[in-house]
Every structure is written in C-alpha cells, then in structure tokens.
Amino acid sequence: AQKITQTQPGMFVQEKEAVTLDCTYDTSDPSYGLFWYKQPSSGEMIFLIYQGSYDQQNATEGRYSLNFQKARKSANLVISASQLGDSAMYFCAMRVIYNFNKFYFGSGTKLNVKP
Amino acid sequence: EAQVTQNPRYLITVTGKKLTVTCSQNMNHEYMSWYRQDPGLGLRQIYYSMNVEVTDKGDVPEGYKVSRKEKRNFPLILESPSPNQTSLYFCASSARAANTEAFFGQGTRLTVV
Numbered sequence: 001a002q003k004i005t006q007t008q009p010g011m012f013v014q015e016k017e018a019v020t021l022d023c024t025y026d027t028s029d030p031s032y033g034l035f036w037y038k039q040p041s042s043g044e045m046i047f048l049i050y051q052g053s054y055d056q057q058n059a060t061e062g063r064y065s066l067n068f069q070k071a072r073k074s075a076n077l078v079i080s081a082s083q084l085g086d087s088a089m090y091f092c093a094m095r096v097i098y099n100f101n102k103f104y105f106g107s108g109t110k111l112n113v114k115p
Numbered sequence: 116e117a118q119v120t121q122n123p124r125y126l127i128t129v130t131g132k133k134l135t136v137t138c139s140q141n142m143n144h145e146y147m148s149w150y151r152q153d154p155g156l157g158l159r160q161i162y163y164s165m166n167v168e169v170t171d172k173g174d175v176p177e178g179y180k181v182s183r184k185e186k187r188n189f190p191l192i193l194e195s196p197s198p199n200q201t202s203l204y205f206c207a208s209s210a211r212a213a214n215t216e217a218f219f220g221q222g223t224r225l226t227v228v
Contacts, residue, residue, distance in 0.1 A: 004157075009155075031213055033214045035216055043203065044219065044221050044222060045205060045219035047216045047217075047218075050214065050216060052213075052214050091157060093158075095209075095213050096213060097213045100146060100165075100209075100211055100212070101146055101148065101165055102148070102160050102163065102173065103158075103207070103217050105157040107155055108157055
C-alpha cells in the first residue's frame with residue numbers, strides 16, 4: 001500500500017533562515033514520483049518541486065530543494081532563506097507508475113515564518 | 116494559460132439539496148480527480164476518471180457522483196448533501212505519467228447546514 005507521512009503538524013522558522021519539512025513515503029512500486037505542494041491561506045494548491053525515483057540528483061527549484069534519500073524513503077523539502085510569504089501549509093505527495101490515477105497526500109505541515 | 120477552473124469557490128447549502136460543482140481543464144489531460152481536504156487528513160480522493168466515460172471510486176466515494184462526458188469537464192454531484200460533507204473540495208487534472216504533477220482548481224469551500 002502507498003502511504004505518505006508528514007510528522008510535523010506545525011513549524012516555526014525565523015525569516016531568512018532555512019527550514020526542512022519532513023516527508024517519508026512507503027511504496028513497493030519500482031517507479032514513482034514525489035511532489036511538494038504549497039497551500040497558502042487563500043486555499044489554492046501550488047506545485048513546488050518534483051523528484052523522480054530514478055533521479056540521481058536532488059531536485060532544486062529556486063529556494064526549494066528536495067533532499068531525497070531513497071534507502072530511507074524520505075523526501076524532505078528544504079526552503080532556504082525563508083520569507084514571510086512562505087507561511088503556508090505544505091503537502092508532500094506521491095504518484096506511482098502502476099496507479100497513475102491517484103496522488104497520495106500526507107496530512108501536511110503548517111509553516112509559520114516569523115519576522 | 117494552462118488551468119483548471121472550478122466553480123463555485125464558496126457554497127453554503129442545506130441538507131438534502133442537490134448540488135453540482137463544476138470542473139474544467141484546458142490541458143487535454145486524460146486524468147481528472149476530485150479530492151476533499153479535511154484538517155489533519157490531507158487530501159483524500161473521492162472519484163477519478165482516466166478518460167471520457169471512464170470513472171471509478173477513490174477512497175471516499177460515498178455520497179458523491181461524477182460524470183465524464185467530455186474530456187475537459189468533470190463535475191462533482193452531491194445528490195443529497197449532509198453536514199459531514201462540509202469540506203474543501205479540489206478538482207485536479209494530470210497527464211498520464213508518474214513524473215507529471217497534478218494541476219488543481221482553486222478549490223470549493225462547501226458548507227452543508
């Protein structure tokens with residue numbers, strides 16, 4: 001069975017500091033993708049970053065990077081130089097090759113950036 | 116602009132009054148889904164569709180119906196809404212590949228009183 005676990009319901013970070021949001025996953029499928037989404041208070045879901053299971057390097061997108069440790073089944077999101085606008089809910093998600101129809105989501109982490 | 120359009124954004128209704136939430140995408144995606152978001156539970160899939168006239172249940176389908184008569188549209192129907200269907204609903208579309216993200220609509224905040 002597929003599962004995404006986010007163990008940090010809420011986190012605080014000081015503006016301009018880096019923060020790591022944890023995500024662990026479970027799947028027996030050999031090929032899968034891992035995604036992070038941001039949900040600001042306005043409610044929309046914003047795609048941030050993607051990591052493929054066969055990718056050798058960690059994905060990066062601007063201030064976002066994904067710390068992918070395949071053996072540990074973890075896909076942590078790192079936000080560098082936090083900004084006030086980073087305050088939001090963050091969801092980790094997974095999609096597997098044998099079940100394209102579905103994205104499996106974690107319960108989310110609420111990040112608050114303090115000035 | 117690639118987008119998923121969902122309407123309405125906000126809806127307050129009474130128990131038992133049928134309602135439809137519309138969803139349309141302009142990316143020619145095969146896959147479309149409906150999710151509901153509840154605090155502490157993340158997003159859970161209600162129904163999905165792999166193509167026109169092909170739909171199937173997700174994890175929490177009870178009390179919902181869907182249809183896919185055209186590739187771009189995937190409406191969610193609540194025949195007899197109940198208060199436990201009060202939630203934030205998202206329509207999403209995606210291409211048929213594990214390395215492609217889901218595109219989400221703006222969300223519909225539904226309250227059933």
